[in-house]
Amino acid sequence: MQIPKPFTVLQPIAGENPKPLFILHAYSLEQARAIAASKVAGETIVVGPVPRDGAPMIPDTLNGLPAMACVSAMQKAIRRSMEREAMEFAVELMHTSKAFHTMVCNRLEIICHEDLDTLAAPHVFPFVAASLAASRDRYSKSIGEARLTVGNASRRAASASMPRQRSDSR
Numbered sequence: 646m647q648i649p650k651p652f653t654v655l656q657p658i659a660g661e662n663p664k665p666l667f668i669l670h671a672y673s674l675e676q677a678r679a680i681a682a683s684k685v686a687g688e689t690i691v692v693g694p695v696p697r698d699g700a701p702m703i704p705d706t707l708n709g710l711p712a713m714a715c716v717s718a719m720q721k722a723i724r725r726s727m728e729r730e731a732m733e734f735a736v737e738l739m740h741t742s743k744a745f746h747t748m749v750c751n752r753l754e755i756i757c758h759e760d761l762d763t764l765a766a767p768h769v770f771p772f773v774a775a776s777l778a779a780s781r782d783r784y785s786k787s788i789g790e791a792r793l794t795v796g797n798a799s800r801r802a803a804s805a806s807m808p809r810q811r812s813d814s815r
Contacts, residue, residue, distance in 0.1 A: 652677035655704060657688055660785060662744045663704060706741040716752055719799065724760050728803040732796045739788075739795055746784050746791065750777040753798055766805040773798045 649670035654677075655663035666685065671677035703712045719734035735753070739746040754777060757763075757770045776798035783790040 647672055652681075654681045654685065656685070657742075660743050662742055704741075706737050706745070708737060710737060712738060712741070712745060712748075716748065719749070720752065720756055720760070723756055723799065723803045724806050726803050726806050728800040731799040731803045735795050735799045736792055739784075739792065743784060746780070746795075749795060750781060753777060753795075753802060756802055760807060761802060761805050762807040765807075769801055769805040772801050776801070 649672055651668050651670055652674065653668050654666045656666050657663045669677055669680055669684075671680055706712055706715060715734045715738050719731050719738070722728075722731035722734060735749050738749045753773060757773050761769055763770060776794040780791040780794040780798070783794065
């Protein structure tokens, strides 16, 4: 016997985190979206199932990609010196919400410490830090300018990634 699962219905707010409206029970995500569309006028986001402890789940990006998978893909692209892909995943996240933009900025700063060769390219971290600070300042005023600075930061980080050495344990 199939048991209905709880799904959270969120209302997107421009430049802010989505506002939780209510929790509904359905058998599938598609059914939950259909129920939410019939009950609420305007645009809604349905995420689920809700964990038993009631903790909120991270919603997908605007294009339906899992947010944490995008963060992981961005970091992997930087590690592999794939500048364009790193920039695309960063921009995908930052266009979803201001919270995701903050998550991208914070993650890029951590990546600079974890994955970049700061001895070979000491100029990269100050450039990335300055770009991300500018992006945080500009997000509310002009998302295009914020996108430009995040894109430059992710591309610069990808261009300075450490070469990965393979360990042969024969």
